[in-house]
Amino acid sequence: xxxxxxxxxxxxxxxxxxxxxxxxxxxxxxxxxxxxxxxxxxxxxxxxxxxxxxxxxxxxxxxxxxxxxxxxxxxxxxxxxxxxxxxxxxxxxxxxxxxxxxxxxxxxxxxxxxxxxxxxxxxxxxxxxxxxxxxxxxxxxxxxxxxxxxxxxxxxxxxxxxxxxxxxxxxxxxxxxxxxxxxxxxxxxxxxxxxxxxxxxxxxxxxxxxxxxxxxxxxxxxxxxxxxxxxxxxx
Amino acid sequence: xxxxxxxxxxxxxxxxxxxxxxxxxxxxxxxxxxxxxxxxxxxxxxxxxxxxxxxxxxxxxxxxxxxxxxxxxxxxxxxxxxxxxxxxxxxxxxxxxxxxxxxxxxxxxxxxxxxxxxxxxxxxxxxxxxxxxxxxxxxxxxxxxxxxxxxxxxxxxxxxxxxxxxxxxxxxxxxxxxxxxxxxxxxxxxxxxxxxxxxxxxxxxxxxxxxxxxxxxxxxxxxxxxxxxxxxxxxxx
Numbered sequence: 001x002x003x004x005x006x007x008x009x010x011x012x013x014x015x016x017x018x019x020x021x022x023x024x025x026x027x028x029x030x031x032x033x034x035x036x037x038x039x040x041x042x043x044x045x046x047x048x049x050x051x052x053x054x055x056x057x058x059x060x061x062x063x064x065x066x067x068x069x070x071x072x073x074x075x076x077x078x079x080x081x082x083x084x085x086x087x088x089x090x091x092x093x094x095x096x097x098x099x100x101x102x103x104x105x106x107x108x109x110x111x112x113x114x115x116x117x118x119x120x121x122x123x124x125x126x127x128x129x130x131x132x133x134x135x136x137x138x139x140x141x142x143x144x145x146x147x148x149x150x151x152x153x154x155x156x157x158x159x160x161x162x163x164x165x166x167x168x169x170x171x172x173x174x175x176x177x178x179x180x181x182x183x184x185x186x187x188x189x190x191x192x193x194x195x196x197x198x199x200x201x202x203x204x205x206x207x208x209x210x211x212x213x214x215x216x217x218x219x220x221x222x223x224x225x226x227x228x229x230x231x232x233x234x235x
Numbered sequence: 236x237x238x239x240x241x242x243x244x245x246x247x248x249x250x251x252x253x254x255x256x257x258x259x260x261x262x263x264x265x266x267x268x269x270x271x272x273x274x275x276x277x278x279x280x281x282x283x284x285x286x287x288x289x290x291x292x293x294x295x296x297x298x299x300x301x302x303x304x305x306x307x308x309x310x311x312x313x314x315x316x317x318x319x320x321x322x323x324x325x326x327x328x329x330x331x332x333x334x335x336x337x338x339x340x341x342x343x344x345x346x347x348x349x350x351x352x353x354x355x356x357x358x359x360x361x362x363x364x365x366x367x368x369x370x371x372x373x374x375x376x377x378x379x380x381x382x383x384x385x386x387x388x389x390x391x392x393x394x395x396x397x398x399x400x401x402x403x404x405x406x407x408x409x410x411x412x413x414x415x416x417x418x419x420x421x422x423x424x425x426x427x428x429x430x431x432x433x434x435x436x437x438x439x440x441x442x443x444x445x446x447x448x449x450x451x452x453x454x455x456x457x458x459x460x461x462x463x464x465x466x467x468x469x470x471x472x
Binding site for chain 1: 289472
């Protein structure tokens with residue numbers, strides 16, 4: 001589905017990506033794991049065409065994404081920090097995004113998360129009065145709204161209350177069952193273990209390894225994923 | 236909102252204080268030439284930086300970057316224009332209502348969109364909000380004060396040579412100057428026209444002069460936003 005080939009990106013002198021190669025397929029939940037500033041977010045931004053790589057290419061369904069916007073119809077994205085125009089009412093934001101979404105699908109938007117998070121009750125509130133967690137809920141609901149094939153979640157549960165993160169995890173499971181590709185970044189290993197089936201470990205702009213969680217566990221002989229990763233990295 | 240109140244207060248105030256409408260209009264011109272560019276460029280820059288994350292969100296949607304940029308431009312431009320028309324346009328037409336006030340509005344509107352354009356340029360070249368606002372203020376400062384100073388110095392230094400044609404060219408390099416000339420050509424207050432305005436009048440006559448200055452202003456709209464678009468297309472968000 002998505003092939004990333006020898007991607008390089010420099011910010012000034014800092015090399016964020018150094019020739020990373022990865023392939024993602026449908027019916028998969030991939031967790032991008034790695035230390036801070038290892039290039040995870042840059043990689044995601046390259047996928048979304050927000051950052052333009054210096055070298056290398058990304059193929060989406062076999063087509064180079066460079067200069068293309070059509071492929072984004074099939075991607076839902078939840079940013080790490082969702083910020084919206086201060087004075088915009090939440091209901092208006094959803095309405096506007098739906099209008100934008102009409103180029104993707106006619107109607108039957110996926111409003112499950114809006115309902116599950118009880119966001120309708122707050123439709124009359126402007127975005128600036130919302131708490132960080134509520135904004136996260138809005139971002140999550142927007143990412144799933146257009147029923148995309150690929151869903152990219154950047155630290156989805158950071159800042160969400162326990163109930164909301166459980167709802168989100170269940171939603172992720174459900175979409176996985178529906179055969180979609182989900183790409184998730186997270187620092188919480190227990191969470192990764194719960195939702196993902198493979199891990200791409202990224203260090204200094206390169207993929208150190210890319211394995212399924214079962215493989216990682218059996219190779220290291222550890223039961224818990226956090227320990228297993230630690231073992232693997234010690235070698 | 237505050238901008239609108241300021242504009243309408245100053246315009247009503249000036250019109251009521253001066254018995255002669257032309258005088259009021261010329262006082263208002265001073266306000267126009269200083270306040271309109273400053274507010275347009277600052278408001279736009281701050282707005283763009285404050286909606287940076289939202290722009291990111293839009294970029295992640297299946298939308299071309301050019302559409303996003305022009306959408307923003309239209310949004311900011313139309314709201315600033317609306318405020319300008321209500322704040323200055325309405326009083327000017329109520330109190331004056333001659334053809335001069337229409338030129339007044341034309342030049343003010345052009346000035347607004349020119350400085351919105353420049354603000355877009357200032358905000359795409361840097362990621363840092365403080366730096367972006369700094370660039371905006373510098374641009375405004377340059378066009379409203381420094382430019383005239385330099386022009387005067389050049390004129391003074393080369394006063395022995397015939398510089399008329401060159402002056403026209405130079406004044407095309409400053410949108411604020413152009414806006415001033417555009418109104419004054421119609422107002423017939425040659426004392427206020429300044430050197431460049433007088434040359435303009437002499438060289439083109441008023442109607443062609445106005446056409447030339449409108450064209451030059453439009454170039455000032457198109458070029459900054461064009462460069463901004465090119466930078467924005469390649470920009471890492």
